Amino acid sequence: MSLKDILPGRLGFGTAPLGNMFRAIPDDEARATVEAAWDHGIRFYDTAPFYGAGLAEERLGEVLAGKPRDEYVLSTKVGRVVLDEHETDVPDFGEKGGLFEHGNPNRILHEWTADATERSIEGxxxxxxxxxxDIVWVHDIAQDFHGDAWLQKFEEARTGAFRVLSRLRDEGVIKAWGLGVNKTEPIELTLALDEPQPDGFxxxxxxxxxxxxxxxxxxxxMAQEQGVDMVVGGPYSSGILAGGTHFxxxxxxxxxxxxxxxxxALAEKHAVSIKAAALQFSLAHPASAAVIPGATRPSRIAEDTAALNETVPATFWTDLRAAGLVSPAAPLPNNA
Incomplete structure (x- = not known):
């Protein structure tokens, strides 16, 4: 099934920040942010056990428990099993360093086997x-977390998580599965397999x-040829395109x-918000099914919704291309 047939809109909510990414977020602020997403009509929520060792899932679940289950689409990820015991060492997150140092103290098992996949879903x-x-992504089987060992993790997932999720999809337990990664190579490798294919990534x-x-x-x-859709995560490049300092x-x-x-500077010249430029660019590719910026404050949700609906003049996009700030081959809104 196509992701575009499953997803309820083009704007979703990425919950990585709710796992206390970069900073400790008060519970009431996290709760208000999810409520704001709902109040602004967002009905696609993406999360993962990795986000704060289960903290993001807990916070999201607390709010969604009061909402009609049939009215929203929920995706999470496998590859990390949150254990009951507490972590005693400094976790090694590869290039990501202390990304969730303010999250739950639970130890995380990083494993993509069939058994771990079942345990991850249960948790x-x-x-x-x-x-x-609704959707389950195979999380982070890429170079940024595993370095040269990423192909070993990929093979573990191919013979474990991929097969479990294919079976669950075929049985109707989930609607779709795919990869959730920060690198393109694992997806390219997956699309080249003869085994059951993912529905998206x-x-x-x-x-x-x-x-x-x-x-x-x-x-x-490759994705277009196979009819596999893309959800765009991190459209603000870790925040630098939304006024932050991280990339x-x-x-x-x-x-x-x-x-x-x-x-x-170009956005200001055309009276365009940089958030609108970022979101609308990411959605302009035919393979894009949705974009899921993250947020930790209710006001950010309002900004994202406004950015999606902002009218951006065609001259902005043509000037963007003329300035060499986007690839000559990149599809742009308004067929610019």
Whole structure:
């Protein structure tokens, strides 16, 4: 089934920040943010056990427990099993460093086997307080977490998580499955397999105004050919395109800051918000089914909704391309 047939709209809510990513967020602020997403009509929520060792799932589930289950689409991820015991060592998150150092203290088992996949889903259902999931992503089987060992993790997932999720989809337990990663290569490899294919993928940070060339030339043609849809995660490139200072989950380097400055100057010239430019660019590709920015404050939800609906003049997009700030091959809104 196509993701576009499943998803209720083009704007979803990514809950990684609710796992206390970068900072400790008060419970009432997290709760108000999810409520704001609901009040603004957002009905697609994406989460993961990895986000704060289950904290994001718990916070999301607390609010959604009071909403009609048939009125929203819920996705989570497998590959991390949250254990009852507490972590005693500093977790190794590869390039991501202390991403969720303010999350729950629980130890996490990083495993993509069939058994771990079943356990991961069981834990997610409990934390979310629901009896079913709509979409399940295989999380982070890529270089940014595993370095040169990523192909071993991929093979573990191929013979474990992929087969479990294919079976659950065929049995009607879930509606769709795919990969949720920050790199394109695992998805390219998956699309080249002869085994049961994913229905879509969640690609974080790789189809944004700041980084889209690789996905555009290698991954997305394969996806379109196979009818596999993309959910765009991290459309603000870890926050740098929304007024923050992070890029790729770390402090943005000077060249990125300079590029963002050029984007913002062009946006100001056309009286366009940079958030509108970022969201609408990510959605302009035919493979894009939805975009899921994250937020930790209710006001950010209002900004995202306004950005999606903002009228951006065609001259902005043509000037953007003329300035060399996007790939010549990138599809733009309004057929610019």
């Amino acid at each position: 997610s259902l409990k934390r979310l307080g629901t009896d079913r999931l 969640l690609l974080a940070g790789r189809y944004t105004l700041l980084d889209h060339e690789h996905a555009l030339t290698r991954l997305l043609p 790729e989950y770390q402090q943005a380097p000077a060249e990125i800051v300079e590029r963002v400055g050029k984007l913002k």
